[in-house]
Amino acid sequence: MKLTGSEIIMECLLQEGVHVMFGYPGGAILPTYDAMTKYDDRLHHVLVRHEQGASHMADGYARATGEVGVCIATSGPGATNLVTGLATAMMDSSPILAITGQVPIPAIGSDAFQETDVTGVTLPITKHNYLVTDVRDLAYTMKEAFHIARTGRPGPVLVDVPKDVQLAQTEFEYPEGEIVLPGYHPPSSAEESEVSDALRLIEESERPIILAGHGIMMSGATRELRELSERAQIPVALTLLGKGGMPEDHPLVIGMMGMHGEASANLAIQEADLLIALGMRFDDRVTGNLKTYALNARKIHVDIDRSEINKNVRADVGIAGDLKTVLLQMLPKLKPKSNPDWIGRIRDWLEDSSERDILNYETPGRLLTAQVINDIWEQTQGEAITVTDVGQHQMLEAQYYPHQRPSTLLTSGGLGTMGFGFPAAIGAKFGKPDEEVWAIVGDGGFQMTLCEMATAAQENVNVNIAIINNFFLGMVRQWQELFYEKRYEATPLFNPDFCKLADAYRIPNRRVTKRDEIADAVQFARDIDGPTLIEFVVEKEEMVYPMVPAGADLHDMKRRPKPGEG
Amino acid sequence: MTSQVDINKVTVVALVENEPGVLNRIASLFRRRAFNIDSLTVGRTHKPHISRMTIRVVAGPEYARKIATNLEKLVNVIDVRVLDNEPHVERDLALIKVRNDDANSRNTITEICDRYPARIVDVGPKVAIIEMVGTEEILEEFIDEVRPTGIVEMIRTGVVSMGRGTRIHDTNFTRRDLAKIQDELSAGGNGNLI
Numbered sequence: 001m002k003l004t005g006s007e008i009i010m011e012c013l014l015q016e017g018v019h020v021m022f023g024y025p026g027g028a029i030l031p032t033y034d035a036m037t038k039y040d041d042r043l044h045h046v047l048v049r050h051e052q053g054a055s056h057m058a059d060g061y062a063r064a065t066g067e068v069g070v071c072i073a074t075s076g077p078g079a080t081n082l083v084t085g086l087a088t089a090m091m092d093s094s095p096i097l098a099i100t101g102q103v104p105i106p107a108i109g110s111d112a113f114q115e116t117d118v119t120g121v122t123l124p125i126t127k128h129n130y131l132v133t134d135v136r137d138l139a140y141t142m143k144e145a146f147h148i149a150r151t152g153r154p155g156p157v158l159v160d161v162p163k164d165v166q167l168a169q170t171e172f173e174y175p176e177g178e179i180v181l182p183g184y185h186p187p188s189s190a191e192e193s194e195v196s197d198a199l200r201l202i203e204e205s206e207r208p209i210i211l212a213g214h215g216i217m218m219s220g221a222t223r224e225l226r227e228l229s230e231r232a233q234i235p236v237a238l239t240l241l242g243k244g245g246m247p248e249d250h251p252l253v254i255g256m257m258g259m260h261g262e263a264s265a266n267l268a269i270q271e272a273d274l275l276i277a278l279g280m281r282f283d284d285r286v287t288g289n290l291k292t293y294a295l296n297a298r299k300i301h302v303d304i305d306r307s308e309i310n311k312n313v314r315a316d317v318g319i320a321g322d323l324k325t326v327l328l329q330m331l332p333k334l335k336p337k338s339n340p341d342w343i344g345r346i347r348d349w350l351e352d353s354s355e356r357d358i359l360n361y362e363t364p365g366r367l368l369t370a371q372v373i374n375d376i377w378e379q380t381q382g383e384a385i386t387v388t389d390v391g392q393h394q395m396l397e398a399q400y401y402p403h404q405r406p407s408t409l410l411t412s413g414g415l416g417t418m419g420f421g422f423p424a425a426i427g428a429k430f431g432k433p434d435e436e437v438w439a440i441v442g443d444g445g446f447q448m449t450l451c452e453m454a455t456a457a458q459e460n461v462n463v464n465i466a467i468i469n470n471f472f473l474g475m476v477r478q479w480q481e482l483f484y485e486k487r488y489e490a491t492p493l494f495n496p497d498f499c500k501l502a503d504a505y506r507i508p509n510r511r512v513t514k515r516d517e518i519a520d521a522v523q524f525a526r527d528i529d530g531p532t533l534i535e536f537v538v539e540k541e542e543m544v545y546p547m548v549p550a551g552a553d554l555h556d557m558k559r560r561p562k563p564g565e566g
Numbered sequence: 567m568t569s570q571v572d573i574n575k576v577t578v579v580a581l582v583e584n585e586p587g588v589l590n591r592i593a594s595l596f597r598r599r600a601f602n603i604d605s606l607t608v609g610r611t612h613k614p615h616i617s618r619m620t621i622r623v624v625a626g627p628e629y630a631r632k633i634a635t636n637l638e639k640l641v642n643v644i645d646v647r648v649l650d651n652e653p654h655v656e657r658d659l660a661l662i663k664v665r666n667d668d669a670n671s672r673n674t675i676t677e678i679c680d681r682y683p684a685r686i687v688d689v690g691p692k693v694a695i696i697e698m699v700g701t702e703e704i705l706e707e708f709i710d711e712v713r714p715t716g717i718v719e720m721i722r723t724g725v726v727s728m729g730r731g732t733r734i735h736d737t738n739f740t741r742r743d744l745a746k747i748q749d750e751l752s753a754g755g756n757g758n759l760i
Binding site for chain 2 (some may be wrong): 131
């Protein structure tokens with residue numbers, strides 16, 4: 001049967017199990033939007049208010065489900081508006097497929113209306129991209145694109161489709177069988193010698209620690225991680241994106257590592273004699289100064305991306321492979337082990353670092369972000385999917401909302417994209433309609449993508465927005481306080497009345513200024529089947545502690561002054 | 567300008583799909599990872615869908631491995647090999663236009679060319695073009711000798727390399743597109759040979 005390129009795109013999406021796509025129409029993608037009318041019953045299109053929102057929604061969908069999230073935009077400005085979302089997904093290995101319209105082939109290169117070299121622009125921020133110049137290549141390209149997005153180290157893939165290719169007709173047949181690409185062979189299992197080397201290092205270690213990253217969840221290796229940790233009694237520190245990789249109430253989990261990580265986790269890393277890095281990439285926010293990082297430790301590094309091995313930290317045993325596969329190779333030969341002294345020491349540090357706990361500070365008439373996060377955690381029984389934006393609230397979420405299940409904290413880690421949280425939460429809710437979803441955002445980041453309130457209202461998406469409003473770009477202000485002698489240039493914010501704004505979008509809302517109002521407001525939001533907004537007016541000049549200043553040694557943490565000090 | 571061949575140069579050979587934009591992807595990778603290219607050559611192989619690149623970089627072996635693992639990540643890059651640890655043949659080609667306007671310089675040029683695998687491929691009353699093929703080291707040496715006679719124009723292709731012996735660097739992969747084109751050709755249609 002002959003189909004148009006546009007119809008082929010729809011058919012391919014269905015073949016790949018897509019039910020929802022996030023997009024915005026325009027001239028060069030109109031044939032594809034026209035084709036949607038025939039597929040309305042099977043493919044739901046969510047109309048966003050800005051293409052950046054579409055890219056973050058696809059990303060949130062992908063992170064929540066592990067499936068490929070789809071966004072769609074027109075040529076030129078439509079496509080360039082996806083750029084931030086693609087870069088975000090690239091840095092955090094999130095599988096998204098972006099479909100963009102392009103001017104007709106004869107017009108390409110002529111500076112036609114709304115023409116941009118989109119494959120050129122997105123080259124460094126996609127895992128791969130395509131410009132389809134022949135409708136006969138379209139189905140195969142779509143299949144390849146999905147394959148590349150979701151396999152190996154996942155990432156964003158963009159398919160740019162000229163308008164005449166969307167209109168051209170050809171016989172449609174979805175390619176059967178596995179995609180075989182000459183230059184694309186993601187590693188899977190480890191060499192036997194690598195496995196035995198890794199096991200030997202574990203056996204020889206006295207102070208081992210596991211650094212668990214995003215790869216745990218991408219590979220579906222949560223059970224294997226837990227078994228490794230329990231059988232060899234190895235404490236687990238989590239990266240920001242690794243949160244949820246092991247239940248945080250597990251006695252062997254010692255919390256998040258890095259710039260705003262638990263002091264105990266950072267100290268343990270610096271004291272360890274073995275790091276077992278699983279599906280993480282030694283980001284500078286995790287290591288601090290590389291010259292003084294974990295100097296006493298040998299390193300085992302397992303990652304699906306071979307180029308990550310020895311990139312920042314030299315591995316004694318570097319294994320390029322799928323984490324679950326590699327752990328399953330290791331576990332049968334892993335001997336039980338116990339490290340009571342080591343675990344005891346870490347426990348002492350835990351006690352010590354709990355001094356940072358500000359939940360129980362007397363704060364009459366003031367509201368602290370940590371209290372808000374903690375109370376949302378209590379009200380939601382720690383079971384919600386939380387999607388954060390970037391900044392102080394993000395770090396405090398990571399510190400005060402323990403996650404028990406994988407893929408329940410969605411956050412822009414690598415790129416640190418302000419404006420990510422709210423649209424990503426909408427995408428996550430589409431992916432996990434039965435889960436409770438909270439967008440926890442700052443007053444700065446929220447204003448970057450708040451136009452998506454219209455999307456949430458139009459679709460009646462049951463997402464609860466918690467705005468942590470301190471009338472500051474809080475994290476930048478924190479740096480200005482610490483490193484720029486409190487010269488608060490361009491960080492105080494004149495904000496709209498967020499509740500009135502929500503009213504304008506017909507979104508039910510509350511404002512909270514005292515701690516005893518939190519529980520009630522959270523319950524109000526939970527009871528409504530649709531978007532809600534709660535504005536938490538918090539202390540203006542809060543700090544996030546502990547903090548390893550950029551480039552400082554990991555053990556050189558600034559600690560929270562005790563009440564009455566500083 | 568230094569005539570010394572940097573001892574820290576390494577050679578990376580990559581087999582890539584002969585597709586539009588592949589060179590751009592590789593150049594973009596080098597730029598964004600801040601790898602420094604000394605020379606890059608690309609050309610077709612005996613298989614029409616496969617091109618081969620020889621990339622020379624000023625780098626240590628560790629750095630070369632980083633480059634190789636990053637190149638391998640590109641979907642259109644089929645295979646990458648760092649050549650320095652295996653015996654290999656390398657060749658660079660230069661076209662050098664030199665002043666040729668008096669008997670003295672003519673004699674000097676002829677004399678130098680006789681001692682190298684070089685030949686004069688174009689002679690005019692004022693200038694001549696020399697073609698010189700060899701390893702990078704020999705080229706540098708030759709250029710140093712010719713320089714005093716007055717080089718007015720020069721171009722080098724950059725190094726191409728191939729491992730010695732039976733360790734063949736090739737791929738048996740046949741692309742879908744090629745298979746399609748071959749099908750079309752054998753069916754008597756007009757193959758859309760891009």
